[in-house]
Amino acid sequence: MSVVELVAxxxxxLVVQRPSLARFWNLILIPxxxxxxxxxxxxxxxxxxxxxxxxAAAIALAASGAGLLYGQLGLVSLCQYSLLGVGGWxxxxxxxAFELAFExxxxxxxxxxxxxxxxxxxxxxxxxxxxxxxxxxxxxxxxQVVINxxxxxxxxxxxxxxxxxxxxxxxxxxxxxxxxxxxFIYSSVVLSLGLMIVELHRRTKPGRAWALIRAGETxxxxxxxxxxxxxxxxxxxxxxLAGVAGALLAGNVGQLDxxxxxASESLSLFALTVVGGVxxxxxxxxxxxxxxxxxxxxxxxxVDGNIAMALFGAALLHSLIVAPSGIAGLxxxxxxxxxxxIVNRQP
Amino acid sequence: xxxxFIVSGLGVGAVYALSGVGLVVLYRATGVLNFAFxxxxxxGAFCAHTVATAGYPVVxxxxxxxxxxxxxSYFYGRxxxxxxxxxxxxxxxxxxxxxxxxxxxxxxxxxxxxxxxxSLPTDGIxxxxxxxRLTMTRILALALVFGxxxxxxxxxxxxxxGLEMRSLADNRGLSAILGIRVVSVEASAWIIxxxxxxxxxxLLANLVRLQGLQxxxxxxxxxxxxxxxxxxxxxxxxxxxVAIGIVEACLSIWPAVxxxxxxxxxVVALIAVAVMGxxxxxxxxxR
Numbered sequence: 001m002s003v004v005e006l007v008a009x010x011x012x013x014l015v016v017q018r019p020s021l022a023r024f025w026n027l028i029l030i031p032x033x034x035x036x037x038x039x040x041x042x043x044x045x046x047x048x049x050x051x052x053x054x055x056a057a058a059i060a061l062a063a064s065g066a067g068l069l070y071g072q073l074g075l076v077s078l079c080q081y082s083l084l085g086v087g088g089w090x091x092x093x094x095x096x097a098f099e100l101a102f103e104x105x106x107x108x109x110x111x112x113x114x115x116x117x118x119x120x121x122x123x124x125x126x127x128x129x130x131x132x133x134x135x136x137x138x139x140x141x142x143x144q145v146v147i148n149x150x151x152x153x154x155x156x157x158x159x160x161x162x163x164x165x166x167x168x169x170x171x172x173x174x175x176x177x178x179x180x181x182x183x184f185i186y187s188s189v190v191l192s193l194g195l196m197i198v199e200l201h202r203r204t205k206p207g208r209a210w211a212l213i214r215a216g217e218t219x220x221x222x223x224x225x226x227x228x229x230x231x232x233x234x235x236x237x238x239x240x241l242a243g244v245a246g247a248l249l250a251g252n253v254g255q256l257d258x259x260x261x262x263a264s265e266s267l268s269l270f271a272l273t274v275v276g277g278v279x280x281x282x283x284x285x286x287x288x289x290x291x292x293x294x295x296x297x298x299x300x301x302x303v304d305g306n307i308a309m310a311l312f313g314a315a316l317l318h319s320l321i322v323a324p325s326g327i328a329g330l331x332x333x334x335x336x337x338x339x340x341x342i343v344n345r346q347p
Numbered sequence: 348x349x350x351x352f353i354v355s356g357l358g359v360g361a362v363y364a365l366s367g368v369g370l371v372v373l374y375r376a377t378g379v380l381n382f383a384f385x386x387x388x389x390x391g392a393f394c395a396h397t398v399a400t401a402g403y404p405v406v407x408x409x410x411x412x413x414x415x416x417x418x419x420s421y422f423y424g425r426x427x428x429x430x431x432x433x434x435x436x437x438x439x440x441x442x443x444x445x446x447x448x449x450x451x452x453x454x455x456x457x458x459x460x461x462x463x464x465x466s467l468p469t470d471g472i473x474x475x476x477x478x479x480r481l482t483m484t485r486i487l488a489l490a491l492v493f494g495x496x497x498x499x500x501x502x503x504x505x506x507x508x509g510l511e512m513r514s515l516a517d518n519r520g521l522s523a524i525l526g527i528r529v530v531s532v533e534a535s536a537w538i539i540x541x542x543x544x545x546x547x548x549x550l551l552a553n554l555v556r557l558q559g560l561q562x563x564x565x566x567x568x569x570x571x572x573x574x575x576x577x578x579x580x581x582x583x584x585x586x587x588x589v590a591i592g593i594v595e596a597c598l599s600i601w602p603a604v605x606x607x608x609x610x611x612x613x614v615v616a617l618i619a620v621a622v623m624g625x626x627x628x629x630x631x632x633x634r
Contacts, residue, residue: 001619032362032565057498074435076437076440076441121515130380130436130437130440131620132622133437133441133573134380134570134616135617135620135621136615137567137568137570138571138613138614138616138620139613139617141610141612141613142610142613142614145607145609145610145613146607146610148608149606149607176504195565207614209452260561263564264448264451264563265562266449267444267447267448270441270444271444271445271448274441304455304456305455306451306453306454306455307450307452307456308452309448309451309452309455309581310449310450310451310452310453310456311444311452312446312448312450312452313444313446313447313448313450313451313452314445315445316441316442316445316448316521317427317442317446317449319447320431320441321427321430321431321442332523
């Protein structure tokens with residue numbers, strides 16, 4: 001997408017339209033819709049659904065990172081769920097060790113995951129194609145082995161913080177959001193902040209640089225884009241979002257289980273990121289809802305969770321072949337058609 | 348002590364080698380890195396287990412595994428893969444990821460998550476080598492690797508199909524203009540890959556255990572071996588696969604790293620990708 005559009009009707013001189021502030025419209029829309037609907041849901045839903053939707057918000061935050069890499073740069077990151085695990089580990093470890101404010105743990109988890117995400121991306125800084133997909137798949141597999149062997153901290157001593165004999169401790173939630181409803185709204189505020197950060201990036205200089213890189217690295221270089229800096233920035237941002245999501249997830253239950261982070265979960269997360277849609281912020285929200293709320297719904301209906309996984313795979317193939325912009329693309333397209341019809345009807 | 352671990356690693360290494368070879372053949376002909384390789388093998392192995400527990404002879408179980416794995420691989424290659432064939436390498440690989448998720452979900456739904464083991468009559472026959480039992484299954488696995496590598500190499504260099512596969516690998520568009528039936532040549536590559544997936548599924552279900560996720564992630568050491576073979580050399584891929592199996596087995600000697608030893612293929616593959624990226628081979632994955 002070019003920001004400066006060149007329009008030259010026949011017989012008239014070239015008019016350069018400056019980008020208007022309307023492109024930042026989404027920055028108002030995101031918090032209104034996300035926090036607004038979270039508040040409405042919090043009034044009506046029961047504890048089980050509040051907890052599911054809180055995890056959905058965390059997953060949506062991580063998905064926005066994976067979607068950023070795939071949508072803006074065409075890079076496949078298959079370890080986003082593992083980065084979420086890294087963030088959760090850091091948040092739990094710091095939470096038990098220092099009793100800092102929850103927000104500090106949140107930021108620290110984000111920063112550590114950003115560093116790890118950057119490390120994962122290093123081989124792909126100069127390379128394209130399948131490299132990142134392979135590297136991240138290996139990391140997801142490796143993380144599964146490591147986290148299964150060492151587990152998440154639960155208040156024990158030592159660096160790993162495992163409590164084998166002493167009772168397990170739960171991580172404290174933020175002081176302003178101790179109740180389930182409160183924590184759900186807190187998570188949705190963090191989610192909308194994350195989505196706004198991504199949206200801001202897409203609408204400003206980094207977004208233009210990423211679009212040029214996507215169009216061709218030679219083109220981008222010729223236009224004066226610093227390839228390494230902008231790719232590294234994208235990896236760090238994706239990692240940061242996953243890390244914050246991991247801390248949110250840890251705060252939801254107060255604990256994390258190492259067995260809940262198999263490599264297949266990272267694959268499902270990526271599949272659903274594509275299914276939800278990577279070119280629009282709503283896509284990430286759909287991803288979160290699909291991976292958590294739909295699975296909860298299926299559990300409610302006593303449908304096997306494995307069927308959900310098979311459905312995710314089929315949906316991924318469908319998106320790749322037929323609908324590359326995902327559910328978000330379908331919805332935005334429908335909305336555009338309706339609104340243009342309304343506008344055209346006026347005299 | 349070390350020798351016995353090497354011997355025990357030979358069997359799993361042979362499976363890694365065979366799956367690496369299956370991946371490379373498919374990648375060379377179609378440009379698809381098949382993440383669903385392990386899942387098709389797993390589907391075959393589970394069907395074989397069902398047939399074997401129903402009381403049918405072992406040969407029938409073997410054949411079921413081969414037929415099911417080959418059929419599912421052919422199905423993807425003939426029905427789904429062509430609609431992605433003009434897209435980037437990444438999108439084509441991600442498509443197989445979708446297929447892997449479908450198979451994995453189906454396996455979990457149909458057979459559950461309880462690990463099982465597929466026993467073969469060749470388990471009972473063994474030799475003592477350096478104080479370790481070298482079962483006939485392991486010898487069979489190694490023999491199959493040699494057979495497949497030799498057979499596929501012969502096919503690629505001496506037969507009409509091999510010539511057509513090599514020309515597809517070189518340039519798909521030009522091959523089509525020259526009158527090569529692109530879709531049917533690609534379908535035969537999917538069949539060869541499916542056969543090796545079936546064999547690997549049964550062997551791994553016997554040597555390690557029969558579990559959907561475990562077998563699906565067989566694709567990781569296979570990819571590691573394939574990358575070490577530069578995604579083109581079958582012999583180098585096979586050697587790398589055997590080496591990964593042996594390294595993994597030997598790491599169980601040290602208690603400090605033993606819980607993490609199943610991460611060996613991941614680490615090896617990471618190093619392989621990094622090394623490949625730093626050397627002239629980097630064009631292979633970006634063609």
